Amino acid sequence: MTADPAMRRAWRNVAVLLLAQAVMGAQMSMIFIVGGLTGQMLSPNPCIATLPLSMIVLGSALSARPLAGFMRRHGRQRGFVLACVMGALGAAGAAAGIVLGNFWLFMLSGLLTGIYQAAQGFYRFAATDCAPPEFQSRAISLVLAGGLVAAFTGPFLVRLTAEATAVPFLATYAAIIGLNLVGPVLFAFLDIPRPPAPEPGHPQGRPLRELLRVPQITVAVICGMVSYALMNLVMTSTPLAVVGCGFQTSDAANIVALHVLAMFGPSFFTGHLIARFGAARIVMLGLAILGGAGAVALSGVALGHFYIALILLGLGWNFGFIGATAMLTRAYRPEERERVQGLNDAVVFGGVFLASLSSGGLMNCLGGTPQAGWNAVNLAMLPFLVLAGGALLWLMLRPRDLAR
Numbered sequence: 001m002t003a004d005p006a007m008r009r010a011w012r013n014v015a016v017l018l019l020a021q022a023v024m025g026a027q028m029s030m031i032f033i034v035g036g037l038t039g040q041m042l043s044p045n046p047c048i049a050t051l052p053l054s055m056i057v058l059g060s061a062l063s064a065r066p067l068a069g070f071m072r073r074h075g076r077q078r079g080f081v082l083a084c085v086m087g088a089l090g091a092a093g094a095a096a097g098i099v100l101g102n103f104w105l106f107m108l109s110g111l112l113t114g115i116y117q118a119a120q121g122f123y124r125f126a127a128t129d130c131a132p133p134e135f136q137s138r139a140i141s142l143v144l145a146g147g148l149v150a151a152f153t154g155p156f157l158v159r160l161t162a163e164a165t166a167v168p169f170l171a172t173y174a175a176i177i178g179l180n181l182v183g184p185v186l187f188a189f190l191d192i193p194r195p196p197a198p199e200p201g202h203p204q205g206r207p208l209r210e211l212l213r214v215p216q217i218t219v220a221v222i223c224g225m226v227s228y229a230l231m232n233l234v235m236t237s238t239p240l241a242v243v244g245c246g247f248q249t250s251d252a253a254n255i256v257a258l259h260v261l262a263m264f265g266p267s268f269f270t271g272h273l274i275a276r277f278g279a280a281r282i283v284m285l286g287l288a289i290l291g292g293a294g295a296v297a298l299s300g301v302a303l304g305h306f307y308i309a310l311i312l313l314g315l316g317w318n319f320g321f322i323g324a325t326a327m328l329t330r331a332y333r334p335e336e337r338e339r340v341q342g343l344n345d346a347v348v349f350g351g352v353f354l355a356s357l358s359s360g361g362l363m364n365c366l367g368g369t370p371q372a373g374w375n376a377v378n379l380a381m382l383p384f385l386v387l388a389g390g391a392l393l394w395l396m397l398r399p400r401d402l403a404r
Contacts, residue, residue, distance in 0.1 A: 009191055010131040014139050016190045017123045021146030021264075022153070024084065024183050025120060027091070027176045029154030029260050031056065031113065033253050034162060034169045036240050036360070038094075041168065042103040050360030052094075052107040053236050057356045059090075059114020060121070061349035067118050068342030075194035076126045077187050083119030084183030086112045091176035098170050114349075116180065121345050124322075125337075128329055129192050137279075137326050141271035144322060147264030155257035159250060205336035208343060219395040220327035221344050223283050225351035226388035227320030230290055230381050233355035234297070234313050235259060237363040237377045238306065244363075244370030245301045255306050262314030270322045279326040280396050286320025287389050290381065297378040301371050309378075320388075 032053065040049040071079035090112030097106030127139040161171035211217055238259075239252040274282050293312035296305060332340040362380060363373040 006130065006132055007135070010127075010135055010139060012189070012191055013130060014127050014142050016186060017127050017143045018146035020080070020183065020186055021120070021123055021143055022149035023186065024087070024116070024179050025147055026150040026154035026157065027087065027113075027179050028117060028120070029150060029256055030158050030172055030176060032235055033155060033158045033239055033249075033256050034172050035110075036236060037243065037249065037252075038098060038106065038169050039103070039360075040240065042097070042101060042106055044103065047361050047365040049240065049364060050236050050356060052103075052110045054353055054356040054360075055107050055110030056090075056114045056117060057232070057349055057353040059111035060118040061114075061346055061353050062111075063115045064118045064121070064345035064349055065342035067115065068122070068338045068345070071122065072338040076122070076129065076192045077190045079122070080119055080126075080187045080190070081184045083116045084180045084187075087116030087183075088177045088180035090114075090116065091173045091180065095170055095173040095177075098167055098173065118345060118349065121348070122341065124325055125329070125341050126190075126192060129337075136329060137274045138271040140322060140325055140329075141267040141269075144270075144318075145264055145267035147260060147267070151257055151260035151264060154260065155253040158253050162249060162253075205333055205339060208339065211332065211336065211340060211343070214331055215395055215398060216327055216331040217340065219391045220324045220331060221347050222391050223287070223388045224321055224324035224328070224344065225348045226384045227283075227286060227290065227317055227324060228348050229351040229355040230384055231263075231313055231317040231321075232352045233359050233380065234293070234377060235310070236356050236359040237374065238310060240360075240363050241301070241370055241374040241377075242303075242306055244373075247303060247306075251303060251306075255310050258307060259310035259314045262311040263317050264314075266315060266318045267322065270318060271326075273319075274323060274326050279323045279330075280392060282319050283323035283327065284389065284392055284396075286316045286318065286323060287385055287392070289316035290320065291385050292316070294378040294381045294385075298375055301374060 035053045036050045039052045040046060043049045067079055090109045093109030093112060094106050097103065097109060123143050124140045127143045128136040131139045157175050158172055161175050162169055164171040235256070238255060242252040242255060243249060289312055293309045293316055296312060297309035299305060328340065328344055358380065359377060362376040366373055366376045
């Protein structure tokens with residue numbers, strides 16, 4: 001493909017990380033399809049049916065910075081393998097909770113799954129570690145494009161396994177264990193050198209307090225968090241709303257499949273759009289599309305409304321989240337990489353945790369009917385879209401030497 005050794009290494013790492021996103025990444029769509037339904041089956045109160053999904057996000061938020069530090073000391077490869085082991089253990093704990101009918105065990109297993117999810121969030125950053133600057137936006141997009149395969153394999157495996165055993169969803173979590181076991185084999189081919197230990201007098205980078213005063217970093221973190229959190233808020237509630245409005249679990253799986261396809265499908269050209277129009281404009285477009293998804297969802301609960309709303313939700317996430325990631329990678333120095341990335345993912349998953357925690361209460365305990373709960377979920381998007389859009393507009397209107 002190229003005679004340049006740096007580009008050969010970059011393409012090799014992109015290929016490995018794309019496959020990781022495609023294979024191991026399928027487990028996240030599987031979990032979000034069946035997790036809320038399993039929680040509803042096991043929970044003592046329907047208001048906490050989505051709490052197990054919230055625990056996954058909490059595990060991601062709590063582990064993002066420690067995992068970034070582990071990768072800084074021991075390398076990306078060991079960090080990703082460790083996360084696959086935690087993902088397998090989390091799925092095993094969830095399966096045990098299903099067999100025992102123990103909601104709390106099922107819920108707590110999500111903390112381990114969250115460690116895997118945090119590591120998956122670092123795939124996009126790892127793709128830029130050895131990539132030339134002009135290739136970085138494209139590398140991020142290509143890695144996330146691996147989610148296209150996951151968009152098909154995850155829901156397909158759910159349809160194959162959801163009722164394969166006498167206890168619903170048990171085989172689904174067994175399949176997730178198998179996906180995680182592929183990880184150590186795949187990451188053996190990753191070629192990202194472990195960062196050298198800093199020498200005495202080597203620049204340590206700016207402290208977190210100073211980094212948070214950089215407008216581009218702060219706005220990128222806010223926009224990334226809002227894009228991811230709102231996508232998670234609506235997606236977590238979707239299977240409950242679809243089934244609650246009289247449709248089948250297979251319909252929910254098909255809707256989530258197209259949603260995930262919309263999340264990752266544009267990734268083949270998102271990097272080119274960012275290079276041409278700028279990351280900030282693409283993020284603004286993503287936020288507008290997220291608002292459109294909420295408007296469609298509020299307009300009705302026919303099956304077509306669910307499909308269109310979730311497709312728009314995925315597309316808005318793609319532009320908003322990839323654009324925010326591109327903004328962030330251009331705003332810090334090399335020695336600040338792990339610190340900023342860990343901070344970003346801790347904030348992002350913290351916001352996603354609060355969104356996921358809210359989804360069950362909004363969906364099941366506000367309004368009394370599935371349609372009223374679904375409307376409450378989508379109305380909750382509005383203030384956060386205003387926050388992110390306002391922050392981004394403020395950054396875009398700043399002098400060029402500050403906004404960059």
